[in-house]
Amino acid sequence: MPTPRNRQICLQATAYYHCVSRCVRRAFLCGNDKFTNKSFEHRREWVERRLLFLSEIFCIDICAYAVMTNHCHIVLHVDKSKADALDDIEVINRWHRVCKGTLITQQYIEDGHISESFASTLNDTIKTYRNRLFDISWFMRLLNEPIARMANAEDECTGRFWEGRFSSQALLDEAALAACMSYVDLNPLRAGLAQTPETSLYTSIRRRVSSALKGEQPKPLIKFVGDINQDMAPGLPYKFEDYLNLVDLTSRVIRDKNSGYLDNDVPKILTRLNISSSNWLSLATRFEFHFKGPVGNNVSLTHLCEIQNRERRSNICASTRFFK
Numbered sequence: 001m002p003t004p005r006n007r008q009i010c011l012q013a014t015a016y017y018h019c020v021s022r023c024v025r026r027a028f029l030c031g032n033d034k035f036t037n038k039s040f041e042h043r044r045e046w047v048e049r050r051l052l053f054l055s056e057i058f059c060i061d062i063c064a065y066a067v068m069t070n071h072c073h074i075v076l077h078v079d080k081s082k083a084d085a086l087d088d089i090e091v092i093n094r095w096h097r098v099c100k101g102t103l104i105t106q107q108y109i110e111d112g113h114i115s116e117s118f119a120s121t122l123n124d125t126i127k128t129y130r131n132r133l134f135d136i137s138w139f140m141r142l143l144n145e146p147i148a149r150m151a152n153a154e155d156e157c158t159g160r161f162w163e164g165r166f167s168s169q170a171l172l173d174e175a176a177l178a179a180c181m182s183y184v185d186l187n188p189l190r191a192g193l194a195q196t197p198e199t200s201l202y203t204s205i206r207r208r209v210s211s212a213l214k215g216e217q218p219k220p221l222i223k224f225v226g227d228i229n230q231d232m233a234p235g236l237p238y239k240f241e242d243y244l245n246l247v248d249l250t251s252r253v254i255r256d257k258n259s260g261y262l263d264n265d266v267p268k269i270l271t272r273l274n275i276s277s278s279n280w281l282s283l284a285t286r287f288e289f290h291f292k293g294p295v296g297n298n299v300s301l302t303h304l305c306e307i308q309n310r311e312r313r314s315n316i317c318a319s320t321r322f323f324k
Contacts, residue, residue, distance in 0.1 A: 008168040008293075009136055013304040015078045016063065016171040017136060018180045018295075020288075021144055022071040022163050044202040046147055047072055052220040054143055057094045059083035059134045061222035063236060064181040066188055067202040073184040075171070076136060077222055079234065083134040088126050095129040098142050105129075140166045172296025172304060174237050179322075180295065182247050183287035189251055197251050205247060212240065282322070290318045 009017060044067045051074065055062050059082040063075040086094070092105050100106070104122050108114045114122050132138045148161035171177045185197055185205040194200035198209040204221055211218040217240070224243060225235030236243075282290070293314040294304055301319055305311070 008170065010170060010304060010307055011078055011080055011134075012307050013294075013300075014170050014172045014296075015080070016177050017076050017078070018169040018171060018184070019074045019076060019136065019140060019166050020071055021140065021166045024160050024163050043147070043151065046150060047143075048202045050143055050146060054098070054139060055220050057097050057133070058139050059086075060136065060139050062204065062220060063177070063222050064184040064204040066184050066200070066204070068187055068191065068193075073187060075177070075181050075184055076139070078134050078136065080134045083130055086130065086133070091126055091130045091133065094133060101125075101129075136168065169291065170294040170296075170304065172294055172300035175297065176295040176300070177236075178238065178243070178246070180287055181243070182250055185247055186251055197247055208240070209244070212244070290322065295319075 047067045048065075051062065051065060054060075059079045061077040061079060063077055065074045066072065083091075089109070092101065092109055095101060096105070096109065102125060104114060104118050105125055108122060144162050144166070151161050152158055169180070171180050185200075185203060188194045188200035188203060189197055197203075197205045200206055207218045207221065217223045223235040224238055224240035226237070226239045287295075294301060296304070296319065298316065298319055301314070301316060
């Protein structure tokens, strides 16, 4: 049976998660259908545009994404503290950008006040909206539902477009996060949809590289801030240059079909995360094959089990192999 969502997402253990949504029909999310010769490439833009739009509303940051032929990968960072810091008006305004809200919240925004008899109901509604703004399930729901409606209308059919549940993996430490982000960023390359990471359309790596050429970091995506222990704004705990070199070197090994061992010119991030080049290549190319649940080293997995009162540590053998 599928793992309950409350066992897959545990903000006490980590704020980072790898989510995957897959189509259920033979009809494509995007790409070309060889049976009908119809192109669905435009649907990639639907997904990317909706994804980046939701990142402006939710207190959930996008670390990496890749829109594939019949599925999409997203690495998310949940920022609960940001949601807690929003004032009530901001919470309602954000939620009204994706849903109509209630008559009470609409009146409160329009008039700036509400009758005392409705105050308790308003406060409960604001609390609900605030919780939804850092809820991955609501984020994925409001990403997938509009895409499904648009695709069904275009295909002139009804029924499910996506599988009933999106999959979610907890990324428990820096090594797991870096491995998963690289896995997602290199998905189009491995699938033959692009020649290089920076030319893969509708991906986070392309967007990051395009911004880097201008000396910027893309606003819709969470920033690289370097050492997470330093006194700086929240963000990815690596330097962007190190991560970019890491992805580039990994892509060269994949494309050249080598044994998977890198030369002496290894990105600094590998040394810092204590992952060998051979193990890194396997992680970056077969991440979902090796891990079906939470990902991290033995200490991180043990910590998650203690929080959730689990006796069994999932992926313990793979974690022992790949993460020291």
